[in-house]
Amino acid sequence: MKLEMICTGEEVLSGQIVDTNAAWVANTLMELGIEMQHRVTVGDRMDDLVAAFQERSKHADVIIVNGGLGPTSDDMSALAMAKAKGEELVENVQWREHLEDWFTRNNRVMAKSNLKQAWLPASAVMVDNPVGTACGFRVKLNNAWLFFTPGVPFELKHMVTEQFIPFITEEFGVQEKSALEKLLTIGHGESSLADTLSEITLPAGIELGYRSSMPHIEIKIFARGDKAIRQLPDVTKQVKALLGCAVVAENRPTLAAEIHHRLYQSGFSLSVAESCTGGMITSQLIDFAGSSSYLHHGLVTYSNESKVKVLGVNPQILDDHGAVSIPTVEAMAQGVRGILDSDFALATSGIAGPDGGSDDKPVGTVAIALATKHGVYSQMVKLPKRSRQLVRSMSTAIAYDMLRRALLEEAVIVDYPSIPRFAK
Amino acid sequence: MKLEMICTGEEVLSGQIVDTNAAWVANTLMELGIEMQHRVTVGDRMDDLVAAFQERSKHADVIIVNGGLGPTSDDMSALAMAKAKGEELVENVQWREHLEDWFTRNNRVMAKSNLKQAWLPASAVMVDNPVGTACGFRVKLNNAWLFFTPGVPFELKHMVTEQFIPFITEEFGVQEKSALEKLLTIGHGESSLADTLSEITLPAGIELGYRSSMPHIEIKIFARGDKAIRQLPDVTKQVKALLGCAVVAENRPTLAAEIHHRLYQSGFSLSVAESCTGGMITSQLIDFAGSSSYLHHGLVTYSNESKVKVLGVNPQILDDHGAVSIPTVEAMAQGVRGILDSDFALATSGIAGPDGGSDDKPVGTVAIALATKHGVYSQMVKLPKRSRQLVRSMSTAIAYDMLRRALLEEAVIVDYPSIPRFAK
Structure with a gap:
């Protein structure tokens, strides 16, 4: 089965929005073992749409078409498909009644423009959309089934999962497991x-x-x-x-998801004191609902004064060793852990760049510590020649991994490939 | 001038990476008044590449081709172009010497595979790439100039700005201003x-x-x-x-950029106490180099205990009004401002969802305060029916805007369209 995609919409073509729908579709089907072979992106111009449908239907077995099913004059996928096949648009009574029902149930008046969404090419098979006002449909042209899906990501995902995948599975035989x-x-x-x-x-x-x-x-x-x-x-x-x-x-999308899952299950609490990572360790966890059950607080103590006043770091340590040092980051971790007697605490202090480096501690030098109720682990890594953003995200990953390993009762400090450490 | 794009690469087609290059190119040219008309995405298959070059060159005046210029066997843009035009690959001596120089200067041994990058279609005009090992090139086929660019985003951007835009400006006449x-x-x-x-x-x-x-x-x-x-x-x-x-x-990409710019110039200092926004206010500022000059700290006091211990919020206020309330968020702002006597402090406390709402304070209820050396401003907004992520990012935007208006000495609390407020 040769699968292709046609993405429609001026805002996708012109780069106003990045086409995450296309990536999602290809990726989802790839995970089922079905490879995307070709993709065309066209704007809201009738001739381009008709040409794309006619041309690609000679090559593909199935084309998933995304977008252009809305109520406005820019939405012309159904009409373009009808023209490409040389047939009329016909009102799908089932979908019109569904729309009328939907607006009545939601106490809303249906705009006349919504009625347009029930007009499909004469030979189309309607495809249900229980989560939106645009039904999908499919039409056979030349060699291919063209399968039309809504542009709203949530509706697209629903239709691909519930309708498109079952359709191709049935139409083209069960895919190999x-x-x-x-x-x-x-x-x-x-x-x-x-x-x-x-x-x-x-x-x-x-x-x-x-x-x-x-x-x-x-x-x-x-x-x-x-x-x-x-x-x-x-x-x-x-x-x-x-x-x-x-x-x-x-089988986790991110290390933050792994940490969230483990902490949420474990019942242990966490506090965080961040300097160079600037809130990244904290905010990636707060992205998950339920993080309040284990996260006491995340303190971005960016200035030295804040490290002293909020975390209780001894000013002498800062004077003797500097903000980016093993003693400072250990004191930060122990300080933030102590405030609410958390089970674990992570701390980072580093030079994210592009300025602020020295010969001793160049840009990309980051000290990271994990404090537990029993002690503190720390390391100072070298992340040279990375962007500010990458220094911060790699430091966040290393901090998470120290905690992950501690939760698994494995060695906390390990040698990652291509991430050298300073000797203590 | 009719402009099209052909994106190559299995990882773009299969959704392993989202195609930000395509969006960047279309957007950049759009800002010059040049509209992208059509885009094809093909994988690393010779037949598909040749077919795309031949087919689209009948329709477009200029096609920007992205990717496939690297040293590996997957990189076949040059060979596909030569086949599409029915000509041989020829070594470009100038680029081979450039590569040899480059590796010598950087004390590296050139892999044999890199030599491939100097082989271009016989009729190609080489296009310089001062920031990478893949030169670009352009070839005329049928109606169109095909202009080949590297897939590495940094190299692509450099080549489009320095070479592609001057080329089309000269070739197709000066674009209208x-x-x-x-x-x-x-x-x-x-x-x-x-x-x-x-x-x-x-x-x-x-x-x-x-x-x-x-x-x-x-x-x-x-x-x-x-x-x-x-x-x-x-x-x-x-x-x-x-x-x-x-x-x-x-003319700023984000509100965070606006705040960074204004604070950086003003010499005023800022502290932040976040609950539901979870570090977003802080981390979006720390994305900018130089933020350490004004940002004292950003404390994500997620638990009530932390609000009391770290910010000094009176536990009675939390008992009487709850964590998501005007009195609590005002105390948070005043508390975090006081620790280092910052000029300004922002605080948020809200219910980001999906759980945790009540009849009085449903999901999407967010209290936001701005403390200055002279007083405190606050409001509690309603952001219903938004995702957790959107509740947090809208709350962050409102907080930033309160600060922005204070810096401009304008009214701090205003009525935004479609963002209702609770009465105080």
Whole structure:
């Protein structure tokens, strides 16, 4: 089955919005083992839409079309499809009644423009949309089924999951079974990961893929077919053995999600004192509903005065060692932990750049500490030649990983690839 | 001039990465008055690349091709172009020597695979890339110039700015002069902005555009031609008059950038106490180098205990009014301001959801305060039916705007469209 996509909409074509719908669709289908082969993006111009439908339907088996189903004059996917096939628009009575019902139930008056959303090409099969006013539809043209979906991300996702995937599964036969294992790593670049893993002989049906979302690279181990699926755990084990401590989470989108999950389950409490990471450790956890159950507070003590006044860091330590130092960051972690006697506390202090570096402590020098009720762990890492943003996000990842390892009762300080440390 | 784009690369097509290059190119050219007309995204398959080059070169005048110029076997843009035109690859001696020089100067051994990057289609005109190892090139096929650019965002941006724009300007005649004014707004939806502004009669050559980056919508006022450019200030003034306090910044990408700029210039200091915004107010400022000159600290006092212990909020206030209340948020702002006697302090406390709401204070209730050396301003807003993320980012925007207005010595509390407030 040859799958393509046509994205419509001036704001996507002109870069007013980044096309996350296209990435989501391709990624979702890829995880089912169905590869996206081609994508066209066109604006709200009738001729371009008609040409794209006619041209691509000669090449593809299925084309998922996104956008242009709304009530305004810019929304012309249905009319363009009718023209491409040389047929009329016909009112779909079922959807018109559904719309009338919906507006009545919600005590709203339906704008006349909404009625347009019930007019579909004559040969179209209507596709239900229980979460919006735009129904989808599908039409066969030349070689291909064109499957029309709404542009609103939430509605698109619903329709792809509930309607599109079942449709192609039925129409093109059950896809071969597949399974996916995702490993989140830090410290390796993509080529160094590929080099390291090149010594594994992959069984037939198993493929490795990489997705970079700095400071992480995610490894996808993709298995197609029953035999490969049975071998997946063993391959995953080999990958993990080769990468060692560079693997920081399994089947989680981010390390913050891993930490949230573990803390939420554990009942332990956390406090955070941040300097160079500037609230990143705290705010990535607060992104998750439920974080209030374990997060006491996150104090971004950016100035030295704040470290002294709020965290109780001894000014002598700052004078003797500077703000970016092991003694300071340990005092920060112990200080913030002590305020509410939290189970764990993380602290960071570093030089995120682009200015502020010295010969001793160049830009990218970051001290990180984890305090527990029993002691404190710390390290000072070197993250040179990274942007301010990347210094901060890598420091956040290392801090999270120290906590993750402590929660697992593993060694807290480890050697990540390509992240050197200062000697203590 | 009809401009199109061809994006290459399996990871873009398959959604492993979101195609921000495409959005950047379209947006950058749009701001020069040049509209993107069509975009094709293809993977690393020779036949698809050749077909796309041949097909689209019949329609466009210029096609910017992105990606596939690297040293690996996946990088096949040059070879595909040569095949599409029916010619050979030829080594570009100038670029080979440049590569050899570059590796020698950087004390590195050139991998043999890098040499591939000097092989271009026979009729290609080489395009310099002073910031990477992949040169660009351009080739005429059918009706179009195909202009090949590197996939690395930094290199792409450099080449578009330094080479592509001058090329099309010269090749297709000087583009008409244009100018752009950007206004950042909060509170309005896109359709309500368009409704409000529909009463302005736009002079010929002036267009309005909208870009949604929640919690903001940016209005672009685009003027094409000398006469329209002269009228731009007047139109901008009319737009601002109609929108009133909904306009929160001019020609800044974000409200955080506006606040950073104003605080950095002013010499005033800031402290922040956040609850529901969870560090967002602080971390968006710390994204900017130089923020340490004005930011004392940002304390995310997520638990009640932390509000008492760290900020000195009277426990009786929390008992009497609850954490999400005007008295609590005022005490938080005054407390955090007092620790280091900052000039200004912002505080937030709210219910970001999805749980935690009550009849009195449903999800989306957020109290926000600004403390100065002379007093405290506060309001409690209603942000219902928004996601957790949007409640937090809108609260952050309102807090920033209170500070912005105070810095301008304007009224601190104003009525934004569609953001109702609780009576005090």
